[in-house]
Amino acid sequence: MRRVAASVVLGLAQVVSACSLEPEYQRPAMPTTSTFAADLAPEADGPPATQIGWRDFFKDPRLQRFIALALENNRDLRQAVLRIEEARAQYRIQRADQLPNLNLxxxxxxxxxxxxxxxxxxxxxxxxxxxxxxxxxxxxxxxxRYEIGVNVSSFELDFWGRVRSLTEAARAAYLATIEAQRSFQLSLIADVATVYLVDRELEERIALAERTVRARREGLEISRLRLEVGATSALDYRQTETLLTQAETELAALQRQRAQNRNVMQVLIGGPVPTDLPPPRPLSEQGIIETISAGLPSDLLVNRPDILSAEEELRSANANIGAARAAFLPRISLTGSFGFASTELDELFGNDGETWSFGPILSLPIFDAGRNEANLDLAVARRNIAVANYELTIQNAFREVADALAARRWLAAQIDAQRRALEAERERAELAELRYRNGVADYIEVLDAQRELFAAEQNLVATRQLQLSNAVALYVALGGGLMAESSPPAGR
Structure with missing residues (x-):
């Protein structure tokens, strides 16, 4: 009898679902074109973004240190890592329902x-x-009376796959949090790099502004001396003064932006900026890879962690439909026990003291005021929402890549034009100064040429920063190279 009872309990505990009521999962069709527009940018000869680790992509040691600090200390990233632990625990809890719980x-x-x-x-x-x-x-x-035994309490025989569907939903939700954390890592790297490049831009523009302010102060002093001896007019003097105040105003604005930008960096790296950082490199020596191969839009489906996260959320919603459907069908649970009982402790494990019990419980929903039907409608609606979110994520990814490719093409042309414009403005300023000294032109012509030269210098530096930031944006939009990075991601 003991063997019969044990066989019944263990045999029923190993029953698995004979069917599943989940809809067959099918990945939605690409809501974008199959290729990027040919006129966005010529195909580059560089490697794919996924094969470039961030330490290889960013060559500035100071920037590498900032990124490492952010991956280690950023509070938002820390929350993303903890959400993975939360989802993993929920998955393990749900998976435990597929096996009987034995209590001694x-x-x-x-x-x-x-x-x-x-x-x-x-x-x-x-x-x-x-x-x-x-x-x-x-x-x-x-x-x-002495008793000892093993009990099985309310173990559900998953004939319709309800428990299995809930487990699959929890597993997909867990995988979605992993991809969401990778997506946040990429965004964090991009944010740190962009803030750093802006800081380098502001430093160079501040240096230009300070040099301009010094030159214009000297010019104002010369104009004052000329005014005292009657060699120039008060109007020319006031115009020179106005030119100086414009440069001083621009310098103060740039210094304010730099201070605020560095405050952003402190938040990103999770604390104060260390004092032992390597010296920074100028924008022209950053060495950021700008020849990344774009590949095909379909590559984004397996390279972009945000798309992978959205797809796992879709799988989870699809699995929940199976659990909602199974709620309409009978639910069979088992309770049982096997052990020994005796009035004498030393005779507890004898054959005469063997006890066992076994009892199936059948539950069939008859009237629930529409609860199960509403739960099914809710599961279907959430699956449709997940489909729309998945398609929107793909469209946004396509747009980000297309924007970066277009910017890569036209920023190169813009920088070339601005370099030529800067050379022209320098020659114009020199000619205007020469004409003024020879009495051919008014001083207003000199002031106008100097203003345009200053603006051209500032614009060229700003555009260089935009070009490098765009390379970073393309790197992230194509999925980055977290998997290619030799060092493990923070918190994993």
């Missing part, structure tokens, strides 16, 4: 029945083991 229990009790109880007798001496004799012939009884 034991008890010991001592029971006394008086002469007036059900165990009492009259007319006898009460001469029983553990009993006593009561005057008048009535007897009392005291018994010991």
């Amino acid at each position: 229990g034991g008890s010991a009790s001592r029971i006394h029945t008086g002469s007036g109880g059900f165990g009492g007798t009259t007319g006898g001496t009460g001469d029983v083991p553990g009993g006593g004799v009561i005057p008048g012939g009535a007897s009392s009884t005291t018994l010991n």
Whole structure:
């Protein structure tokens, strides 16, 4: 009998679902064209972004240190890592429902029945083991009872795949959090790099502004001396003063932007900027790879972690439909136990003390006021939302890559034009100064040429920063190179 009971319990515990009510998962069709527009940018000869680790992509040691600090200390990234732990625990909890829970229990009790109880007798001496004799012939009884056994409580036989669907949904949600964390890592790297490049831009523009301010202060002093000896007019002097204040205003604005930009960096790296950082490189020596191969839009489906995360969320929503459908069908659960019981502790494990019980429980929903139907509608609606979110994520990824490719083409042309414009403005400023000294032109012509030269210098530096930031944006838009990075991501 012992073997029969054990076989029944273990055999039923291994029953798996014979079918699944989940809709067959099909990846939605690409909501974009199959190729990027040919006129966005010529195909580059560089390697794919996924094969370039971020340490290889960014060559500036100072920037590498900032990125490493951000991956280690950023609080938002830390939350993303903890969400992975949360989702992993939820998945393990749900997966545990696919197996029976075995509990080992034991008890010991001592029971006394008086002469007036059900165990009492009259007319006898009460001469029983553990009993006593009561005057008048009535007897009392005291018994010991010991029990030990293994129990299975309410294990659901997953005939319709309800538990399995819930487990699959939890697993997909867990995988989605992993991809979401990778997506945030890429965004964090891009944010740190962009803030750093802006800082380099502001430093160079501030240096230009400071040099311009010094030159214009000297010019103002010369103009003052000329005014005192009558060699120039008060109008020319005031125009020179205005030119100086414009440069001073621009310098103050740039210094304010630099201070605010560095505050952003402190938030990104999760603390104060260390004092032992390597010296920075200028924009022209950053060495950022600008010849990344774009590949095909379909490559984004397996390279972009945000798309992979959206697809796992879609898988999770699809699995929940199966669980909602299974709720309409009968649910069978098992309870059972196997063990030993005896009145004597030393005879507890004897054959005569063997006990077992087995009981299936059938539950069939008859009336639930539309709850199950509403849960199914909710699961279907959430699956449709997940489909729309997945398609939107793909469209946004396509747009980001297309924008970066277009910018890569036209920023190169813009920088070339601005270089030529800067050379022209320098020659113009020199000619205007020469014409003014020879009395051919008014001083207003000199002031105008100097303003345009200053603006051209500032614009060229800003555009160089945009070109490098665009290379970073393309690197991230194509999926980055987290998998190619030799060092493990923070928190993994």
